[in-house]
Amino acid sequence: MRFLGYEVKTGMFSWLLHRITGVGITIFLFFHIWTQTQIYGGPEKFNAVMEFYKSPLIKISEILLMGAIIFHALNGLRIVIVDFAEGSRYHKKLFWGAMAATAVLFLVGTWIVVSRTMLH
Amino acid sequence: MAQNQASGNAGHFAWFYQRVTGVILIPLLFIHYKVNHFSISGGQGGFGADTYAEVAAKLADPFWKSFDILFVAFALYHGMNGLWIIAADYVHKENHRLLVYGTLWTLGLAAFIAALIVIVPFKYP
Numbered sequence: 073m074r075f076l077g078y079e080v081k082t083g084m085f086s087w088l089l090h091r092i093t094g095v096g097i098t099i100f101l102f103f104h105i106w107t108q109t110q111i112y113g114g115p116e117k118f119n120a121v122m123e124f125y126k127s128p129l130i131k132i133s134e135i136l137l138m139g140a141i142i143f144h145a146l147n148g149l150r151i152v153i154v155d156f157a158e159g160s161r162y163h164k165k166l167f168w169g170a171m172a173a174t175a176v177l178f179l180v181g182t183w184i185v186v187s188r189t190m191l192h
Numbered sequence: 193m194a195q196n197q198a199s200g201n202a203g204h205f206a207w208f209y210q211r212v213t214g215v216i217l218i219p220l221l222f223i224h225y226k227v228n229h230f231s232i233s234g235g236q237g238g239f240g241a242d243t244y245a246e247v248a249a250k251l252a253d254p255f256w257k258s259f260d261i262l263f264v265a266f267a268l269y270h271g272m273n274g275l276w277i278i279a280a281d282y283v284h285k286e287n288h289r290l291l292v293y294g295t296l297w298t299l300g301l302a303a304f305i306a307a308l309i310v311i312v313p314f315k316y317p
């Protein structure tokens with residue numbers, strides 16, 4: 073597979089995307105904890121924060137975040153299998169299996185979010 | 193074998209526990225999403241748009257208090273240890289590495305304390 077003139081190998085692609093999604097999820101985690109601290113502001117303040125989270129831009133970010141988490145979890149599981157269960161013997165199959173499962177879970181999750189929050 | 197896979201400069205301890213915590217996080221994450229983001233708000237809103245009443249009721253439940261403490265501890269350790277594994281590939285001077293390591297631990301512990309302050313004493317009338 074070629075991308076922007078580079079020969080992209082699946083191993084390099086997943087290694088890089090694993091790091092990028094990992095950093096992104098960690099930054100998000102700090103924001104998520106901060107949001108929860110707003111519970112001490114009482115019902116009105118907290119619901120105002122939640123109201124802000126209903127905007128379409130936030131919804132799209134949350135869907136992307138969910139995709140990043142699904143990829144990171146399944147690619148991480150692939151890494152563990154390669155490292156501890158002799159997965160290197162069938163690493164190509166493992167990679168495509170993890171990507172297929174990521175795609176399916178991401179589509180199902182996206183459908184649930186979109187159908188509940190945008191289509192009514 | 194595992195030894196052959198250990199790469200980078202973060203150390204075998206960081207490498208090994210990144211995998212252990214990662215595997216533990218998968219079921220915790222699934223439950224967190226299912227219960228916190230896909231089931232409340234009466235099936236609408238839910239995802240990131242929960243109400244105070246729903247969040248507060250769950251946050252006051254001892255079972256979910258324990259679950260959340262466990263979840264946030266593993267998630268923060270995995271996140272900060274992951275940042276350390278990345279940083280260790282690029283930062284080589286010993287005192288710089290110590291600075292990065294200390295900063296990551298400080299940030300992680302601060303976030304964990306903030307999370308504990310939210311979770312532990314919270315009461316819902």
